Amino acid sequence: MSLALQTFSTVKDANAALQASGTRYLGGGTLVVRGANEGDVSVSSLVRVTEPSLSAITVSGDKVQLGASVTMAAIARHPDLAAVAPAARAVGGPAIRNMATVGGNLFAPAPYGDFAVALLALDATVTAETGETPIEDFLTGRDSSRAIITAVEFSLPKADSFHFLKVSRVKPKGISVLSIAALLQRTADGTVTSARIALGCMADRPMRAKAAERALLGCKLTPQEIAPALAAAGEGISPITDPIASTWYRAEVLPVHLGRLLLG
Amino acid sequence: MAKVPVQFTLNGSEKAEFIESGTTLLHALRDKIGDTSPKGGCHQGTCGACSVIIDGELRLSCLTLAETCNGADIRTTAGLAEAGVLHPLQRAFLDAFATQCGFCTPGMIMAAKVLLDRTPNPSREDVVEALSGNICRCTGYEPIIQAVLTAARANSQNAA
Numbered sequence: 001m002s003l004a005l006q007t008f009s010t011v012k013d014a015n016a017a018l019q020a021s022g023t024r025y026l027g028g029g030t031l032v033v034r035g036a037n038e039g040d041v042s043v044s045s046l047v048r049v050t051e052p053s054l055s056a057i058t059v060s061g062d063k064v065q066l067g068a069s070v071t072m073a074a075i076a077r078h079p080d081l082a083a084v085a086p087a088a089r090a091v092g093g094p095a096i097r098n099m100a101t102v103g104g105n106l107f108a109p110a111p112y113g114d115f116a117v118a119l120l121a122l123d124a125t126v127t128a129e130t131g132e133t134p135i136e137d138f139l140t141g142r143d144s145s146r147a148i149i150t151a152v153e154f155s156l157p158k159a160d161s162f163h164f165l166k167v168s169r170v171k172p173k174g175i176s177v178l179s180i181a182a183l184l185q186r187t188a189d190g191t192v193t194s195a196r197i198a199l200g201c202m203a204d205r206p207m208r209a210k211a212a213e214r215a216l217l218g219c220k221l222t223p224q225e226i227a228p229a230l231a232a233a234g235e236g237i238s239p240i241t242d243p244i245a246s247t248w249y250r251a252e253v254l255p256v257h258l259g260r261l262l263l264g
Numbered sequence: 265m266a267k268v269p270v271q272f273t274l275n276g277s278e279k280a281e282f283i284e285s286g287t288t289l290l291h292a293l294r295d296k297i298g299d300t301s302p303k304g305g306c307h308q309g310t311c312g313a314c315s316v317i318i319d320g321e322l323r324l325s326c327l328t329l330a331e332t333c334n335g336a337d338i339r340t341t342a343g344l345a346e347a348g349v350l351h352p353l354q355r356a357f358l359d360a361f362a363t364q365c366g367f368c369t370p371g372m373i374m375a376a377k378v379l380l381d382r383t384p385n386p387s388r389e390d391v392v393e394a395l396s397g398n399i400c401r402c403t404g405y406e407p408i409i410q411a412v413l414t415a416a417r418a419n420s421q422n423a424a
Contacts, residue, residue, distance in 0.1 A: 003286025093397015173396035
């Protein structure tokens with residue numbers, strides 16, 4: 001392995017260094033160092049930033065800003081972030097959660113990136129020096145992204161409106177068969193007025209289940225009324241095949257687990 | 265490749281080395297400094313055999329670059345015994361037959377130590393969660409869980 005690490009105190013300087021070919025940004029190391037250990041020779045140089053603002057969690061009212069270097073462990077234990085803590089706790093084991101960052105999760109290929117699934121359902125905004133991008137657009141273009149992500153922002157969901165589920169074969173923690181995050185607004189009688197559902201492992205990156213979202217509108221969360229949404233959940237998916245599960249299996253169990261999430 | 269200096273505290277003693285940039289902490293500890301208690305299993309962050317405690321937090325030394333640890337306090341299983349007396353976790357692992365091939369044991373013990381440092385009287389669920397990033401292919405986990413619970417009881421009896 002031959003890697004040169006450059007450490008910068010500001011994002012600006014690091015962004016300049018990141019433009020050199022063969023250079024990648026080092027966050028917690030759980031993706032980049034893993035790749036190097038696995039023999040990824042396309043990376044010859046790593047860049048990291050020690051700017052303290054990247055590790056800051058700011059909660060003001062219902063607005064949350066997570067610095068890109070904030071770890072899954074920091075989210076899981078933060079008293080104001082209980083609503084999204086289950087998604088942070090779903091990532092890895094304790095050691096991985098102490099290392100894995102919010103910024104890195106945005107780039108994690110399936111079957112990883114469970115927290116990004118939650119961020120997609122929450123319609124987060126991804127911030128870099130070049131500006132702010134809605135997470136859906138960011139995920140679509142992430143392969144060509146060369147600017148260091150500095151933060152993500154989202155509105156803290158109200159209790160009972162945000163649901164997260166990760167399905168693993170290994171208990172209590174394992175790699176995802178799939179993960180689902182759903183943000184649902186409902187009227188007093190339980191009728192769904194808006195729905196945003198994000199899926200993990202149903203493509204090479206988190207994606208929305210837009211057909212299921214539309215089918216849920218006007219429904220109450222009963223087995224009969226959500227049936228059309230479950231039937232539509234597979235629209236547009238192309239699940240990955242890996243040692244955890246096949247494309248076929250993931251597609252078959254998606255409606256089952258979406259149903260459990262909505263009815264649970 | 266230019267060498268870079270790294271300096272940190274390992275199990276209470278100062279260490280300084282020149283390493284190649286990009287060297288993992290696991291490699292630096294085992295092959296440079298000679299602490300072979302962290303094991304290189306998967307090098308992918310999956311098995312937990314390389315777990316060490318850095319500034320009080322459990323981390324994977326195979327995915328940590330050594331030069332990011334400048335000034336850090338690093339703890340490994342090799343530093344647990346004091347004056348030839350095993351740490352309660354080590355004693356409990358031996359007594360409960362929680363070690364068979366032994367490869368996962370140092371990582372398991374580090375993960376358990378972080379748990380007991382913060383949660384002296386853990387529930388069984390706490391133990392299972394704390395060890396969830398460490399894989400054992402021998403024991404079926406049950407003796408390990410029992411050993412951690414036994415060590416926790418021994419600690420609290422000593423404290424009482």
